[in-house]
Amino acid sequence: MSDSIKVSVVIPLYNAERYVGACLNSILSQSLKEIEVIVIDDCSTDNSLEIVKYFNDNRLIVLRNEENQGVTKALNRGINLASGEYIARMDADDIAFKDRLKIQYEYFQENNNIDILASQVVYLHECSESGEVKFNMKHKELTDKKIKGVMLAYNPLMHPTVMFKNNEKAIYDETVNVSQDYMKWLDLLHSCNFSIIKRPLLFYRVTEGSVTNSSKNNKIERHSIIMDKFNKKNNISISKKELKNYLYAIHSPNKSEISMGMLDQTFNLYKNHLYNSIKCSSIIEYRFGYIWLSVLVNRRSYKRIFSKWTVKGSVYILYKIIKDTQCKISFLINKKYNENIKL
Template identity: 35%
Template sequence: MAPKISVLLPVYNAENFIAESIQSILDQTEPDFELLVIDDCSTDRSLEIIEGFQDPRIILRKKKSNSGYTESLNWGIDQARGKYIARMDADDISLPQRFEKQLLFLEQNQLVAMCGTEALVEGSNLKFNYPCEPEAIQANLLLGSSLIHPSIMGKTDIFKAYKYDILKEPAEDYDLFTRLAAKGIQLANLEEPLLIYRVHTNQISKVQNQKQIGSAQQSMLRMFCLFDYDRIQYPDETVLSYIWPTRSINRGQLKAGLVFFEQLKNSKHPFTKKEVLKVIRIKRYNLFKAYVQQQDFGTIKASFLALRFLGLSHWRQILKLSY
């Protein structure tokens, strides 16, 4: 008989965390799951630790070559037998009622395809504070990833239909969420923290960080393309310079970017007006801050000036911009 949940747990050199991670899954109050552990040719004691568990719900795949995190996830999706798929990372901890509460939510909200949870950051009082409602999440994806990847649970048929894009690693989660949202597929979050999220130095290298930024930029662009703006006047490269500004922004780009964001307010889009206005306010702030930073004001002063800018109703006149 197929389990209710298939848990995907990719592993690579996680000997310091993997035992606690697996145990947190085995201790779930919802016991009807299979745990697909995919070891990506670890060179430490990870495999030995995994094999020390005797629970029959654990299915271990030992990969023959190191082919990456996303390939491991897609293999797990192909093998999944449960009605739902849950994600887990080898360095995080799921709190005992996580599966029970996510399963109940998804069963009671059939239009929602996937839900994440809030998380506690180990050793910190920080929280992610992502929105919970589907409409708010859809708009928040204009700003960045809006679900905590190792906390998600969703319908298996959705995972199988969309899968992860290997080329988008290590921002494959944001890519997946934006592809779903762009199709109108509902995503949600539970407000309760049901995951303990670890932050440590081995997570992303400098090379991977650059790949992550490049992938995330394309995912953000996908969401902005849901606005009905002039694609000839505003090609993708130009829009990217506005929505993900760099320190090289000049005064002309600042002017054009502010016009672009002003036009978005009145264009057709699938978002709620309230959420769009919030997103545009933040994007204007980031664009103005990037420009001011270039003037050697420093980050703190640039932030202050950008905030002043946002509070001025006659910002066109202040910047002496003519439209």
């Protein structure tokens, strides 16, 4: 590890000739200068590598795999070479805000207990005909307990915004080639502290082939792979049928075949695991309650409406409405203020 390098940015690269130039421009022009940028080309078949080599910057390290190995191994190769105090993730098709690395680095200096830090994003919907840029209003600033409390239901961290400490926990599980970030966060659930800052620090590109824009079936399949591994690693006894029931309750628009009794049992198993291991079971109860209510409404069956999950879900929805309203009001006030300043 080098004292002079504060952050190592690791970028896995595969056939991103349309975007990698803008990506590298955004990273190499960061306000934080004490960085290195490690690009691992995973045997691109287009002009991606040639575009990267065009950049003349001694902070840039470019390597090419001899054969295509996938994102996870490319990431680990870059991480093993990193000499910075912290490692920042970046995808070759995204664009970082100018102060991204500076803001995250300073956050770590002020919060020594945090191990993994993410931020919000501004979505670039390339698949939209209008090319509209949408501000992400879904998530607010999340503390460690809130992140861990929802982690078994969904992955709240945007992977390309993540920065983490450069230590033995930095490596990804190479047996996982899809949603490797989600697997990593679940593996570190018990040993690391997380945080998500509320301001966006990255333009996140959504294309027709991206994970964010993928079908519900693909999301269920990926989520199933990760949760099955998590269950085995943590000795949580949930059958494949129970896991499928749980994931369909989260992701599927058609919830008519979901067993409420089985869902209740799965909720309790995960809640107890979180309580026994990291003491944040109350947060996941509200998220599970929200899922429970969505199933009841979709099925138009209210036989279990007096369940404890219904109460938790109702409180969660009320809280979400209040917080979303506060966020939108704040956003509009800041927008108006900024317009007045420009005038």
